[in-house]
Every structure is written in C-alpha cells, then in structure tokens.
Amino acid sequence: xxxxxxxxxxxxxxxxxxxxxxxxxxxxxxxxxxxxxxxxxxxxxxxxxxxxxxxxxxxxxxxxxxxxxxxxxxxxxxxxxxxxxxxxxxxx
Numbered sequence: 001x002x003x004x005x006x007x008x009x010x011x012x013x014x015x016x017x018x019x020x021x022x023x024x025x026x027x028x029x030x031x032x033x034x035x036x037x038x039x040x041x042x043x044x045x046x047x048x049x050x051x052x053x054x055x056x057x058x059x060x061x062x063x064x065x066x067x068x069x070x071x072x073x074x075x076x077x078x079x080x081x082x083x084x085x086x087x088x089x090x091x092x
C-alpha cells in the first residue's frame with residue numbers, strides 16, 4: 001500500500017521528478033525563434049554570395065610571374081585584409 005502510485009507520497013515524488021519545461025515566451029526565446037524562422041530576402045543573400053565569391057576568387061588566383069615578389073606579397077597582404085574584413089562583416 002505504501003508503494004502504490006496512488007498514495008500521496010508517490011504522487012509528490014512523481015511531481016518532483018518531472019522536468020520543468022523551459023519558458024518559451026521570454027524575449028530571449030522569442031528573439032531566437034525569430035532569427036531561426038525569418039529568412040533573409042533574396043537580394044541580401046545574392047549580394048552576400050557575390051561579395052564572398054569575388055573575395056574567394058581573388059584569394060585563389062595564381063600569382064602572376066611577371067610581377068615581382070614584393071608586389072605579390074603586397075597583393076597577398078591586401079587580399080588577406082579583404083578576407084578579414086569579410087569575416088568581420090559576416091560575424092554580426
């Protein structure tokens with residue numbers, strides 16, 4: 001009788017063991033839900049993709065042998081700065 005699930009003691013234990021559901025109406029959860037459900041419009045996506053593809057194509061192009069090593073190093077530095085700028089823009 002004491003171990004019966006109908007006794008008040010077992011009912012209380014069962015209530016204690018239930019895991020609480022997270023509060024989904026808080027502003028934080030609402031913000032996360034909006035971020036997940038709201039897609040960017042296609043113009044923003046195309047602009048970002050174009051910008052990224054241009055930067056990547058600049059980075060992977062082979063160095064021109066007719067240009068001096070110093071000039072190639074300068075171009076490489078500029079390209080890496082462009083890439084860092086892109087990463088900063090997309091991290092927000």
